[in-house]
Amino acid sequence: MEMSDRDTHNAESNFSLFEDCLASRVFVLPSVSDPEGDSEDLDEFSLYIAQEAWLALPSKIRELTFTISPIPEADEVVLDIQPSSTDSTDTLATYGLISSGDSDESHTFLRYVLISYISLATKPPPAWSSTRTNECEICSREVPLTYHHLIPRSTHERVIKRGWHPPEMLNNVAWLCRPCHSTVHTVASNEELANEYYTVERLLERSDTQKWAGYASK
Ligand SMILES: [Zn+2]
Ligand SMILES: [Zn+2]
Structure with missing residues (x-):
């Protein structure tokens, strides 16, 4: 329906x-x-x-x-x-x-x-700027932010084909500082990000991300 x-x-x-x-x-x-x-x-x-x-x-x-x-x-x-x-x-x-x-x-x-x-x-809707934060969502620092597609673009076709997530989730973003953004892409592949770490909460459940966030926030 x-x-x-x-x-x-x-x-x-x-x-x-x-x-x-x-x-x-x-x-x-x-x-x-x-x-x-x-x-x-x-x-x-x-x-x-x-x-x-x-x-x-x-x-x-x-x-x-x-x-x-x-x-x-x-x-x-x-x-x-x-x-x-x-x-x-x-x-x-x-x-x-x-x-x-x-x-x-x-x-x-x-x-x-x-x-x-x-x-x-076929143009994607703009990134969810309504979720824009001033602080990095991982380390909480107030520094210039980039947006991270929680479900990386390269996986969108598979995500839809396999029904991992509904289409409206594809443009969910997290606002991250550059070092946190690159850390996220270091700890997990795009496929893992799409499948398991598609929210900031889930990313922060990883011990390596927590360790990094602890270090970066100091
Ligand atoms: Zn950060
Ligand atoms: Zn990213």
Whole structure:
């Protein structure tokens, strides 16, 4: 249940993202920026095209999240689109956005839209800056801090595949000073960090980390 709610939400927000990417493309096309053009019509037009094109996209692309790996290539996605399954190709031609009903040209238009859509839809959310502390979370010193991905990025694909953690945990960070950060990566491999030491509490259960923290905090 929870999962499907999240998917639905994601598909909705992905559509608005796609619509924005498409609109920004439509509005910069020289053929539609003539002074007689009515921008309200253009809004409706771009929404219409976005809806048509959205339905033609593979569901995998509509449900993109930042956890997807590998990130799909726009070029491969356009090849999956069946021009006959949507009126958008005809519509693009009618409005002069492409010179004819030639599907290659509308693929070029969609390709640019998809390149920006895919890159935005797969961008990870910003590190949890709300958890930003002034003191290092291991040694408690007030020194310049770096953020440590508690579940290292290199393991994200495996973490999701094996269901070790839910996707929303992937961007949890700890704020650590440089020496503590490098200590963390010395005492455990990325795989161990992801699997066993994915919270500061768990890191501090290790005797070597405790020893280090005791030394560093003096
Ligand atoms: Zn520290
Ligand atoms: Zn780190």
